[in-house]
Every structure is written in structure tokens, then in C-alpha cells.
Amino acid sequence: MAKKELGSVYNPQGLQEKWYPLWEKEGYFDYHKNTGKADADLKPEDCYSIVIPPPNVTGSLHLGHALNHTLQDILIRHQRMLGKAALWVPGTDHAGIATQNVVERLLAKEGLRREDMGREKFEERVWQWKAESGGMITHQQRQLGESVNWDMERFTMDEGLSHIVRRVFVQLYNEGLIYRGERMINWCPKDQTALSNIEVEYKEIGGHLYYVRYPLEGAEHDGKKYLLVATTRPETILGDEALAVHPEDERYKHLKGAKAKVPFLNKLIPIVFDDSVDKEFGTGVVKITPAHDFNDFATGTRHNLPLTNVMTDSAHMNDLAGPYKGLSREACRKKIVEDLGAWTHQSAGGQDVLGAGAEGGLIEKIEPHRHSVGHSYRSGAVVEPRLSLQWFVKIRPLADKAVNAVTSGATQFYPKRWENLFFDWMNKIEDWCISRQLWWGHQVPAWYCSDCEGVTVSVSDATECSHCKSKNIKRDKDVLDTWFSSALWPFSTLMPQEIAEIENVWPSRSPSASGTSPASGGGREGDYPAPRSPLLDNFYPTSTLVTGFDIIFFWVSRMLMMGMHFMHKTPFEKVIIHSLVRDANRQKMSKSKGNVVNPLEKMDEYGTDAFRFFLISIMPDGKDIIYDEARLKGYQAFCNKIWNTARFILMNTPEAYELPKAAPKLSAIDEYVLRELDVAIAKCDAALEGFYFADYALAIYDFLWKTFCDQYIEMSKVALKDDSMRDGALYTLYTVFRAALRLLHPAMPFITEELASVLPGGDAKLLTVSAWPKAGAHAPTAAADNHTAIMLELAGKIRQVRAELSVEPGAKIAVHVMLEDASAADFVRSHSAFLVSLARLGEVKFDKPATKMIHAVLRKGVEVYLDLAGSIDIEREKGRLEKEIISIEKGRQAAQAKLDSPQFADRAPAELVEAEKQKLADYNTRLDRVRDMLSSLS
Ligand SMILES: [Zn+2]
Structure with missing residues (x-):
């Protein structure tokens, strides 16, 4: 076999463009081809699967994706090399609000509004947008080298996946686990949709506490004719239905049966006594606005108070707000505060409502006040708690199943500590509001009858009321929360995608036929059999889920709920939770801070292999990941080193060299490096087994750079010139380097594939599908x-x-x-x-x-x-070392002083203190070494 050529310069872009299309075109990511088996011939123990966290169809690859996807690719490539049928399911999420916003912005440029187009036209437009510009991210995934099964690519709004969403909705409804009800929900006035509790981010903001005087009717307090009430939201005064005090608050006991008057509105409201009132807050009297506050809603329910909603969908004041109608809530607050202050007895028709000494009208004082306010995690708007008719999932029975999956060990978190957070959240979980007032998404499969007011829920489009057979029915306009469909992702992606086929593998069973009452919420497994197909049998539960900690709540827990409920099995055996990548100053990356790193630019600059290797190297177990570009540069140098090593080996290889089947006579140094290779393999195995990605990177880096390049290659220069050692050295160079390339392949797929393809002595297979090295072959x-x-x-x-x-x-x-x-x-x-x-x-x-x-x-x-x-020059060296000792001493003292300062030791974050301690230790080591050197010179 003639020797192949290797370019003198390492050019990462060239390799990426060469190998990825070839892998994809030749079907190297397809487990059928790699195992030579059809689905029906595989056994679950031969299979390994991951479903990708579906990126938004509007998205482009950011640093978080790059890290997340690299980890998954490493696992999949490793398992493929181990001989498993490795399936990595790709796909994208329709991302309700995000996508709708993108298309609406495009329409706005054309002077169009979705309301004018109508729903059908608008949806057509979104699909058109998706066909043209959606899925840019799938192109970028290829740049990252992801070995996903592209022929299994899914989209959450595909026909098959949408059908499964409806099946799930209808079954949950039949089981009594989905209901429609009027509840307080978090409303985003900007996107004009309901939000689930976890879509609300609480932020501490500076506001005011307004002390408002409510005139008393037929009672006095403290010699005054009014009650003082502290509120942060005076605009909701217009929706007040009561004032409340604690039943054991001695100050207000005498007010039983008394009434107060809502300022501006000639409306009398009761004073109620309720345990939930905090005696210490403000004056101990609170206003109750049941339609605009979660706590007030609960209090109102206990005291049978009416619900008065004074705002519109866009959080403007409505008809019930009297003179304030039409104002935004912010403008209304300003106006009401002004009006309260300007209020005089004349405003009340000259009556002495407040009594003597009440200066300042209806506002006694205004204090600055910091409090926590809910914001939409997507639009950033202040969330308006609001009473609304929405669809909900009755979550407790499902949450219990999800908890079971984890307590039973069927699903394990890595690192394990995330389980506590998961349990904590599942404990306090509340019913999940799943309807969203959007057009883009899975429309709720419910129809309302105008004749009998009955609700018809149906998998296929309903044509008549299921109760009275009337044709007079209208479909619910809302769509489902995006997370509803992504909660089904681990099994919906593995199901057949044709509707008829879905029905084949997933037999329907009517709940009434099996005697389960829809309201009981207690469907048994036998009543609702799980779907069965060769793909589901082999790959469900999926092996590993890799995701960021920020979506444990949104996504991981809901997949657990739905998987346990519909498949009667956990959706994934292991969940790897990774942190966010932060900038060098440990700041979260954000557009507003201008510290966002674009992975595509870095891949262009340093090569994808170096970038991937960098990402896993900076990933300590469960801790923050700090972006440090110097290290990225270092890994580019590592790639160069590997490239030049391959060139050295090729240069020293005779024409028509064939790797002997059996090992020739080996020298002690050959044996040594073969032994070290075994150690490196064992280290890589253990690291990948436990998901210690940085340890895996370190093991292969140290072995290749230090042991192989710095030591063995140097020694081989002697052996290659010696007739008695040349054969052994060549054999060892090839054996070790080829094995090392395979070890490195999951992290650096491109350079390793290229080098393996030019080195003689391979097994003719591409590295992508060749076997993972085994430890223990050589025992010197x-x-x-x-x-x-x-x-x-x-x-x-x-x-x-x-x-x-x-x-x-x-x-x-x-x-x-x-x-x-x-x-x-x-x-x-x-x-x-x-x-x-x-x-x-x-x-x-x-x-x-x-x-x-x-x-x-x-x-x-x-x-x-x-x-x-x-x-x-000994004297000059002595002088230099003495100077160096002084400079190290200085650094050492500064570090020590910093650590000694109580301000630093007590207040700085633990990682910073740890870093400072490490600095001190480094100074000490260095100092010892230089002193040592100096003494050896004297
Ligand atoms: Zn009807």
C-alpha cells in the first residue's frame, strides 16, 4: 500500500468540510448500517439512545447549545464505537411565543398585522417562514460535527407529533387530569397570554408603599374616621372588595361588622378578619383585590367576596375603573396617587369624611419600598395576576409519578445533588396552566356547544357536540403551552409518524368501557396501554438526557411525568445536568452586557475540534464553567501537535509499510508506552462512564502530549535509527497513536478521522465506526x-x-x-x-x-x-534567580494578605477564595524550586 500524504499545515476548516458530508451521506450515523441489524433484530441491551433537547426553530447555535450538544455527541460517538446501536434523535421545537413574535415582526415590516390576516393565513405564513429560514440551527449543528440521526429529525408540530399531542390531551381529559377552570393565572399583558408559574421570574425592584386612608362608615379607629392601609399597587384600589385585618390584632377588634368606603367609588366594602394577614406589614390592615392578586383571590374565596376585574387584556383600565378607564396600569397608578393626594372634603361634597387633622387628602405618606415583582421570562413585562378561564393539568398525580421515577432509581441525576432541588420543586408544584392565547402552536382540541354549553374533546376534529349532537359548536381558540409537546418528546419522537401507524401501535381504550370514571383521575395502566413498536421497545427509556439546570423544572420534570404516565416507564435512565458557561469574570453571558461568545466565530477561528475539546475541558463537575480563551488557544496548539506527530510518524514510515498482525520484539520503552496507553484507556473509560467529561479530556490530553509526544516520540528517534529496535518502534508508534486517535475521536472527530485515514495499518473502517480501544492488551x-x-x-x-x-x-x-x-x-x-x-x-x-x-x-x-x-554564566544566573525570589516573595505576600483580610475571607465567593489559596500554593512551590536552584549554583 502506497503511503498517503498529509498536508504540511493543519487546516481545520478543510477537514470539517471534507468529513461531515461524507459521514452523513454514507449513513455512518445510522445504527442500522453500523450494526447491520434491522430494528426487529436488535435487543434493548444493544441499544443506546439520546433525544436532543429540541432547540427553538427560531434559534441559532449559542454557547449553551454548543456545550450541551458536544457532550451528547461524545456519548453517542463513544457508544457507537463500543458497538452499540446508537441513536441520537435531533429536532426542533415550534416555540410558540418566540416564533409567533418573529413572524409578527416580519409582517409589521410589510405593514401587516396577524389580526387582519386571520388565523389560517397567519399560520400559513409561519410555515412558510419555517421552510425558508427556520432550522438554521440544524445547519450549525453539522458545523459542530454532531452525529445525529438526521433521518429521524422531528419538529414538535409535525403531523405525527401533533396527533400524539391530541391523543395525550384527550386521554388526560378523560382521566380527569385536564380540566378547564377559572383561576388566578399570571398574565403577560405584552404577549397577551397566560403564563405558567415557572414562566414568571421574580425580581427585586424599587417601588413605593402608599399609605391610603379609607373612610370608615359607622365606626371610628384611634379617634379617626378612617383606616390607614398600606399598598404597593394603588391602581387596584378600583377593584377592592374588602379590607382585612388579623383576627388577633387587638388594634382592630372593635371593627367587626364595620364597613369602609373605596376612595373615588361610592362603594362600601366589608372589613374581614383573616389569618393570612401579616400584622407587622404596614399598618396591619390590607386591601383585598380578589381579581388582581393571588393571595387576595384566596382570601376573597374564603370570605365569599365578588371578583372585580378592572383591567383589559393589555393591562389598561376597563369600564369598571370609572374615570380611569383607558389608562395603562402605570399611568393609572400615577393619576390615582395624584388624585388621592389632592382629595379634599369638597371632593366628598363638603362632608367631613376623614375627621379633623387629616392633612394630605387620602394619602398620608409614601415610603420607598423594595419588593419582589413577577416578570414574564420571555417578554420581560410585569406580570398581571388575573382571573381567567384556562385549561389546567391536575398535576399532583403526575408529579407523584415523576418523583417515583427518581426515588426508585429508575432515573438518576448526575450530579446527584440536583435531585434535591427536583424533589423540592415537585413538592410545591401547582396545577399547570397549559392554554396560551396565541395562534402558533397546538390548538386546544376542545369544542364548545352553543346549545347545551357542553364541551367536546376529541382527537379528530369534532363536527358535532358529543352531548346533544348539535352542530352548533366552536373550537377553543387557544393553543397549548410549548412545553406540553416537548414533555412528550422522548416517546413522541420514537413513535411512528403516520397517523394510521400511530393508531396501530397505540390502541385506544375508552375509559368508560373499562369502568374508570373520568373525574376520578385514577386511570390504571391496564385501562390505558402504552404504545409498543420496535423503536420504542429498543430505545425507550432513552439512555441519557443531557441538559442545563435551568430547564429541570420546565422540561425534565414534565418529561418524567408524561413518560411515566403514558409509557408507564421513565423516559430516561440518566440525566446529566450541566452548568452555564460564564465569562472570565464569572458573569452570566448576556446581550445587554455585551459578553456573549458566538461559538460559530470561535469554531471558525480555532477549528471545531479545538473548540469542542475546550468546552469539555473547562467543565468541572457540576460547578460553573468559566470561559477562558487562552485555553482555547492552547487546544488549537494541541491539534497542531497531534498533526505534526502524525507527520513525524509518516515521515519515518517505509514505503508499503504494513502493520504486522503480531507484535515484533519490543523494547522496554515500547512496553512502557503501551502500558501507559492501557492506563489512559482505563482513565477515559472511567471518566466517560461517570460523565466526568473534563477528566476524560485531561486523560487523553496528558497521555498524547506528555507521554506519547514529549517522551515516547523523542525516544523513538533513537529506536528508529537502530536496526534491532526499528520494527518494535514502528509497531508501537502505530499501535499507540491509532488507539489514542480513537480515544480522542468522540471529542475531536475531524482531525482524528483525517489522521486515521492517512496512517497505514488501520482496519479500513472510518474511525467514526471503528472499535473503541480496549485496555489490558500489553503487560510488560x-x-x-x-x-x-x-x-x-x-x-x-x-x-x-x-x-x-x-x-x-x-x-x-x-x-x-x-x-x-x-x-x-x-x-x-x-x-x-x-x-x-x-x-x-x-x-x-x-x-x-x-x-x-x-x-x-x-x-x-x-x-x-x-x-x-x-x-x-553562573554569576548572572545567580543574580537573576535572586531577583526572581524577591518578585515571587512580593506576590506571595500579597496573596497571603488578601487571604488574611476578613473582608475577603468572609465576603468573597468561595471559588474566588479557593483561587487565591491556589495562587498562594503556586507561589510557595515556585519559591522552593527557585531557592533550590540557587543553592545548587553556590
Ligand atoms: Zn351540545
Whole structure:
């Protein structure tokens, strides 16, 4: 076989453009091709699967995706190399609000509004947008090298997935687990839709506490004719239905049966006594606005208060707001505060309503007040709690199943500590509001009858009322929360996609036929059989889910609920939770801070392989991930190093070289590096098994760079020139390098594929589908191993001293090696040519030098003398080292002072304190080393 060529310069872009289309076109990501088996012939234990967290169809690849997808690709590539039928399902999410907003903005540029177009036309427009510009991210996923099964690509609004959404909705409804009800919900006035509780972000903001006087009717308090009430939202005064005090608040006991008057509206409201009132807040009297506040709604329900909604969908004041009608809630607040202050007895028709001494009208005082206010996580608008008729999932029975999946161990979190947060959240979970007032999404499959007012819920479009058979029915306008369909993702993606086929694998069973009452919410497994298909049998539960901690609530828990309920099995066995990537100052990346890193630019600049490797290297177990571009540069250098290593090997390979089937005679150093390879394989196996991605990166990096390149390659330069050792060295170079490329492949797919393809001695398969290396193939004698290690240690020490004392790299110095152990000494003597090559020596002697030399003791019985006379200016070096000691001392003292300062030790984040401690330790090590060097010079 003729030797292949390898370009003299590493060009990552060229490799990416060469290999990805080939992998994809040839079907290398398809497990059918790799295993040679049809779905029906596979067994679940031969299968490994991951479903991708579907990115928004509007999205483009950001740093979070890049990290998340790289981790999944590493797992999938690893399992594929282990011989598993590895399935990675890609796809995108229709992303209700986000997509609707994108298309509405485009329409606005054309002077169009969706309301004028009508629903059908608008939906057509969104689909058109999706066909043209949606899914840019799938192109970017290819740039990242993701080995997903593209022929299984799904979209949450595909016909099949949409059908499954309806099946799920109808079944939950029949089981009594979906209901429609009037509840307080979080309303986004900007997007004009309901939000679920977890879509609301609470932010501390500066506001005011307004002390408002409510005139009393037929009672007095503290000698005054009014009650003072503190509120943060005076605009809701118009919807007040009561004032409330704590039943045990002595100050207000006498007010039982009294009434107060709502300012501006001639409306009398009761004073109620309720345990929920905080006696310490404000004056101990609170206003109750049942239609505009979650707590007030609950209080109102307990006291049978009316619900008065004073706002429109866009949070403007409505008809019930009297003179304030039409104002935005913000403008109304301003106006009401002004009016309250300007109120006089004349405004009340000259009556003495407040009594003497009530200066300042109806407002007594205004205090600055910080409080937590809910904002829409998407639009950023202040959320308006609001009474609304919405669809809900009765969550408790489902949440209990999700908790079960985790307590039983069927699903395990990595790191495990995330389980606590999950349990905590599942404990306090409330019913899930699933209807959204949007046009883009899965429209609620419910129809309302104008004749009998009955609700018909149906998988196929209803044509008549299921109660009275009237044709006079209208479909619900709302769509389902985007997370409703993504909650089904692990099984909906693995189902057949044709509706008839879905019905085949998922038999319907009417709940009434099996005797379950729809209202009981207690469908048994037998009543609702799970779908069965070869794909589901083999790949469900999926093996691993990889996701960011920020969507444990939104997504992970809901997939657990729906998977447990519909499949009667957990959707995934292992959940890997990773952190966010933060900037070098540990700040969250955001557009507004201008610190966002675009992964596509970095991939262009440094190459995808270096970028992927960088991402996993900076990922400590469960902690924050800090973006440090210097390291990214370092991994680009690593790629160059690997490239040049391959070139070195090729250059030293004879024409028509074939790797022998059996190992030729091997030298001790060959055995040594083969043994070290086994250690590296074991380390990589353990790291990937436990999802310690950074450990995996470190293991292969250290082995390739330090052991293989810095040590073995240097020594092989001697062996390749020696007839008695050449065959062994060539065999070892190829065996080790090929195995190392396979170890590295999941992290750096492109460069490894290229290098493996030009090196002779492969098994003709592409690396993507070749076997993962096995540890334990080579077991050299322990003694030779130990002796090689001593020789490498000596070489390392000599190199270090050379570097410390700035000895010319080309200077061939002489050393005297002193080894107490006779067999070790024999070994190093007989292998001294290697030491010469490793440490760039002129000569190695084994006696004690007669003249004074630099002396280094590695440990008892292992010493080396370096003859540097003529290579360095001893006096100058001494001066330099002394200066260096002073500078290190300075740094060391500064670090110590910082750590000693109570301000730093108590207040700085733990990671910063840890980093400072590490700095101090580094100074100390360095100081010892330099002092050591200085003393060896004197
Ligand atoms: Zn009807």
C-alpha cells in the first residue's frame, strides 16, 4: 500500500468540510448500517439512545447549545464505537411565543398585522417562514460535527407529533387530569397570554408603599374616621372588595361588622378578619383585590367576596375603573396617587369624611419600598395576576409519578445533588396552566356547544357536540403551552409518524368501557396501554438526557411525568445536568452586557475540534464553567501537535509499510508506552462512564502530549535509527497513536478521522465506526516499567533545570547520573541513548564528577549532576534567580494578605477564595524550586 500524504499545515476548516458530508451521506450515523441489524433484530441491551433537547426553530447555535450538544455527541460517538446501536434523535421545537413574535415582526415590516390576516393565513405564513429560514440551527449543528440521526429529525408540530399531542390531551381529559377552570393565572399583558408559574421570574425592584386612608362608615379607629392601609399597587384600589385585618390584632377588634368606603367609588366594602394577614406589614390592615392578586383571590374565596376585574387584556383600565378607564396600569397608578393626594372634603361634597387633622387628602405618606415583582421570562413585562378561564393539568398525580421515577432509581441525576432541588420543586408544584392565547402552536382540541354549553374533546376534529349532537359548536381558540409537546418528546419522537401507524401501535381504550370514571383521575395502566413498536421497545427509556439546570423544572420534570404516565416507564435512565458557561469574570453571558461568545466565530477561528475539546475541558463537575480563551488557544496548539506527530510518524514510515498482525520484539520503552496507553484507556473509560467529561479530556490530553509526544516520540528517534529496535518502534508508534486517535475521536472527530485515514495499518473502517480501544492488551514486566519511569524522571529533571537556568536549547550538555539501585543503573546505562535524546545531552556518565556541578537530588538514591560550565554564566544566573525570589516573595505576600483580610475571607465567593489559596500554593512551590536552584549554583 502506497503511503498517503498529509498536508504540511493543519487546516481545520478543510477537514470539517471534507468529513461531515461524507459521514452523513454514507449513513455512518445510522445504527442500522453500523450494526447491520434491522430494528426487529436488535435487543434493548444493544441499544443506546439520546433525544436532543429540541432547540427553538427560531434559534441559532449559542454557547449553551454548543456545550450541551458536544457532550451528547461524545456519548453517542463513544457508544457507537463500543458497538452499540446508537441513536441520537435531533429536532426542533415550534416555540410558540418566540416564533409567533418573529413572524409578527416580519409582517409589521410589510405593514401587516396577524389580526387582519386571520388565523389560517397567519399560520400559513409561519410555515412558510419555517421552510425558508427556520432550522438554521440544524445547519450549525453539522458545523459542530454532531452525529445525529438526521433521518429521524422531528419538529414538535409535525403531523405525527401533533396527533400524539391530541391523543395525550384527550386521554388526560378523560382521566380527569385536564380540566378547564377559572383561576388566578399570571398574565403577560405584552404577549397577551397566560403564563405558567415557572414562566414568571421574580425580581427585586424599587417601588413605593402608599399609605391610603379609607373612610370608615359607622365606626371610628384611634379617634379617626378612617383606616390607614398600606399598598404597593394603588391602581387596584378600583377593584377592592374588602379590607382585612388579623383576627388577633387587638388594634382592630372593635371593627367587626364595620364597613369602609373605596376612595373615588361610592362603594362600601366589608372589613374581614383573616389569618393570612401579616400584622407587622404596614399598618396591619390590607386591601383585598380578589381579581388582581393571588393571595387576595384566596382570601376573597374564603370570605365569599365578588371578583372585580378592572383591567383589559393589555393591562389598561376597563369600564369598571370609572374615570380611569383607558389608562395603562402605570399611568393609572400615577393619576390615582395624584388624585388621592389632592382629595379634599369638597371632593366628598363638603362632608367631613376623614375627621379633623387629616392633612394630605387620602394619602398620608409614601415610603420607598423594595419588593419582589413577577416578570414574564420571555417578554420581560410585569406580570398581571388575573382571573381567567384556562385549561389546567391536575398535576399532583403526575408529579407523584415523576418523583417515583427518581426515588426508585429508575432515573438518576448526575450530579446527584440536583435531585434535591427536583424533589423540592415537585413538592410545591401547582396545577399547570397549559392554554396560551396565541395562534402558533397546538390548538386546544376542545369544542364548545352553543346549545347545551357542553364541551367536546376529541382527537379528530369534532363536527358535532358529543352531548346533544348539535352542530352548533366552536373550537377553543387557544393553543397549548410549548412545553406540553416537548414533555412528550422522548416517546413522541420514537413513535411512528403516520397517523394510521400511530393508531396501530397505540390502541385506544375508552375509559368508560373499562369502568374508570373520568373525574376520578385514577386511570390504571391496564385501562390505558402504552404504545409498543420496535423503536420504542429498543430505545425507550432513552439512555441519557443531557441538559442545563435551568430547564429541570420546565422540561425534565414534565418529561418524567408524561413518560411515566403514558409509557408507564421513565423516559430516561440518566440525566446529566450541566452548568452555564460564564465569562472570565464569572458573569452570566448576556446581550445587554455585551459578553456573549458566538461559538460559530470561535469554531471558525480555532477549528471545531479545538473548540469542542475546550468546552469539555473547562467543565468541572457540576460547578460553573468559566470561559477562558487562552485555553482555547492552547487546544488549537494541541491539534497542531497531534498533526505534526502524525507527520513525524509518516515521515519515518517505509514505503508499503504494513502493520504486522503480531507484535515484533519490543523494547522496554515500547512496553512502557503501551502500558501507559492501557492506563489512559482505563482513565477515559472511567471518566466517560461517570460523565466526568473534563477528566476524560485531561486523560487523553496528558497521555498524547506528555507521554506519547514529549517522551515516547523523542525516544523513538533513537529506536528508529537502530536496526534491532526499528520494527518494535514502528509497531508501537502505530499501535499507540491509532488507539489514542480513537480515544480522542468522540471529542475531536475531524482531525482524528483525517489522521486515521492517512496512517497505514488501520482496519479500513472510518474511525467514526471503528472499535473503541480496549485496555489490558500489553503487560510488560514491572521492573522494566519502573526503570523506564526512573529514566523519564531523570530526563524531566534535567529538562527542568535547563529551562530554569535558560540553557540554550541546542546546547549538548553532559550529565552524571547516580543511581543506588544497581539494576536501575544497568538499565539506564544500556538505554542511555534514549536519555540523551530526551534531554538533549552530549554525554551521560555514571560516576561522581570530580569538579563542582549543578546537583539535583530527585529522591534518595536518584541524583544527577549537570555540567553547565561554558553553557551558562553562573554569576548572572545567580543574580537573576535572586531577583526572581524577591518578585515571587512580593506576590506571595500579597496573596497571603488578601487571604488574611476578613473582608475577603468572609465576603468573597468561595471559588474566588479557593483561587487565591491556589495562587498562594503556586507561589510557595515556585519559591522552593527557585531557592533550590540557587543553592545548587553556590
Ligand atoms: Zn351540545
